Amino acid sequence: MNIQRIEEFRITLDQKKAIQQLFAECFPGYPKGRTYFKQLPNFRYLVFQGELLIAHLAVEHRMIALDQIPYSIFGVVDICVDAQFRKQNIAANLLKQLEELGKDNSIDFIILTASDNQLYLNNGYQIKSNTCRWLFINDHQTLGVKNHHLSEALLVKSLGDKEWSAGIVDFLGTVF
Numbered sequence: 383m384n385i386q387r388i389e390e391f392r393i394t395l396d397q398k399k400a401i402q403q404l405f406a407e408c409f410p411g412y413p414k415g416r417t418y419f420k421q422l423p424n425f426r427y428l429v430f431q432g433e434l435l436i437a438h439l440a441v442e443h444r445m446i447a448l449d450q451i452p453y454s455i456f457g458v459v460d461i462c463v464d465a466q467f468r469k470q471n472i473a474a475n476l477l478k479q480l481e482e483l484g485k486d487n488s489i490d491f492i493i494l495t496a497s498d499n500q501l502y503l504n505n506g507y508q509i510k511s512n513t514c515r516w517l518f519i520n521d522h523q524t525l526g527v528k529n530h531h532l533s534e535a536l537l538v539k540s541l542g543d544k545e546w547s548a549g550i551v552d553f554l555g556t557v558f
């Protein structure tokens with residue numbers, strides 16, 4: 383198994399096609415022919431078994447504001463593993479690699495939103511229920527700003543000594 387971390391602008395056409403194919407299998411209803419839901423990430427982890435792409439995790443590196451205090455975060459997007467390779471800790475391993483990268487580079491938190499929390503709880507994430515504000519984008523159109531209470535849908539892991547508070551989270555961009 384070969385894990386690569388690639389900046390988004392370096393992703394080749396063949397890699398894009400492989401990501402689209404994996405998304406079509408893992409995320410029913412994902413916009414066809416796209417490798418991103420709202421906006422391009424900054425970098426991705428791609429896991430190959432031979433030539434076959436079997437797992438993916440995209441990351442947005444961004445500032446957010448929590449209770450008006452700015453923090454640097456990694457936002458996890460579109461984590462998925464080919465159905466034939468699940469339950470072998472591949473997703474957990476990708477989260478661990480991202481965590482080490484974040485710790486080495488003074489990132490404050492890893493955050494994401496999810497309806498099924500199990501993978502993240504297994505890996506030391508905490509469930510939070512903050513009110514959040516984000517840029518609402520649909521199909522390449524900015525439609526406004528959303529304010530919404532995310533009840534038990536926000537997953538957070540602190541990578542240093544910063545503590546997550548119960549204040550308003552301003553995503554300063556789209557939601558993950």
Ligand SMILES: CC(C)(COP(=O)(O)OP(=O)(O)OC[C@H]1O[C@@H](n2cnc3c(N)ncnc32)[C@H](O)[C@@H]1OP(=O)(O)O)[C@@H](O)C(=O)NCCC(=O)NCCS
Pocket residue numbers: 408409460461462463464467468469470471472473474475495496497498499500501502504
């Ligand atoms: C979620 C997913 C990436 C896990 O990959 P994986 O390599 O099998 O994960 P690991 O082996 O590291 O861990 C398995 C754990 O993930 C949990 N899990 C399964 N599907 C999950 C999901 N959709 N969301 C969160 N956790 C999930 C399992 O319950 C399991 O926990 P358990 O061992 O306590 O039962 C994979 O099931 C997948 O690609 N699902 C379809 C895409 C998806 O839903 N992605 C998550 C978007 S938030």
